[in-house]
Amino acid sequence: MRIVALNKTDVFKGYLTLVNHEHPIRNHSHINSIRLIPFDEEHNDILLEATTSTLLLQLLKSIGCNNKIVLVSGYRSREEQEKIYNNSLLENGKAFTEQYIALPDQSEHQTGLAIDLGKNIDEIDFIRPEFSYTGICGDFRRKASKYGFIERYGKGKEAITGISHEPWHFRYVGYPHSQIIQDNNLSLEEYIPFIKDFAYEDKHLPIRENGKEIEVFYVSADSNTTTIQLPKNDSVQVSGNNIDGFIVTLWRQ
Numbered sequence: 001m002r003i004v005a006l007n008k009t010d011v012f013k014g015y016l017t018l019v020n021h022e023h024p025i026r027n028h029s030h031i032n033s034i035r036l037i038p039f040d041e042e043h044n045d046i047l048l049e050a051t052t053s054t055l056l057l058q059l060l061k062s063i064g065c066n067n068k069i070v071l072v073s074g075y076r077s078r079e080e081q082e083k084i085y086n087n088s089l090l091e092n093g094k095a096f097t098e099q100y101i102a103l104p105d106q107s108e109h110q111t112g113l114a115i116d117l118g119k120n121i122d123e124i125d126f127i128r129p130e131f132s133y134t135g136i137c138g139d140f141r142r143k144a145s146k147y148g149f150i151e152r153y154g155k156g157k158e159a160i161t162g163i164s165h166e167p168w169h170f171r172y173v174g175y176p177h178s179q180i181i182q183d184n185n186l187s188l189e190e191y192i193p194f195i196k197d198f199a200y201e202d203k204h205l206p207i208r209e210n211g212k213e214i215e216v217f218y219v220s221a222d223s224n225t226t227t228i229q230l231p232k233n234d235s236v237q238v239s240g241n242n243i244d245g246f247i248v249t250l251w252r253q
């Protein structure tokens with residue numbers, strides 16, 4: 001066995017952090033420590049968190065994208081988010097802006113884990129790019145969860161996410177979480193409490209994929225440092241939920 005120490009301040013860090021109206025970004029030093037890289041040579045003005053960028057590129061290659069899909073927006077600084085929000089208020093009014101654009105510190109785009117995708121057409125709408133459910137966009141959707149991505153603001157989830165249905169906005173949460181979220185038709189808002197039913201002390205959530213065994217469970221951040229014991233040889237991944245605890249993924253050996 002090995003002992004893993006989880007620090008309370010790391011609750012605000014990781015691929016499963018929930019950032020929304022109710023749970024804004026509170027720790028800017030964590031945000032500043034995210035490794036951001038340019039998406040690719042043609043889009044070097046758009047930055048993404050490094051793993052998000054790598055997996056998005058792999059996913060697009062796997063569907064033979066050849067520039068038929070473009071990255072419209074990725075990482076945004078707090079200042080950029082503020083500018084977009086204020087410009088939209090002037091151009092589109094309050095009702096539209098509140099429906100589609102998050103306030104500064106309430107936008108996932110500030111984490112580098114969120115992407116807006118658009119079909120590569122002549123005039124791409126920056127706020128609401130066209131990204132359908134058929135053709136190349138449909139191909140992207142069918143494979144997205146395998147690469148760790150989810151459609152973040154789904155249809156029918158508006159009351160829970162507080163954001164209108166956004167077919168173009170995807171979020172990297174990592175596999176197998178993307179798959180669990182999709183299979184159970186959950187929003188990220190629903191996944192956070194869902195996973196709490198699989199506590200460290202109790203039964204973990206088992207996932208089987210191509211002969212691999214994965215376990216997912218929740219650890220509450222009750223004290224400044226929470227220690228857990230894990231099997232020595234398993235690979236482990238930990239993410240805070242940006243609220244009160246950690247989601248641990250164990251890749252069993």
Ligand SMILES: [Zn+2]
Nearest residue numbers: 114115116169
């Ligand atoms: Zn977006």
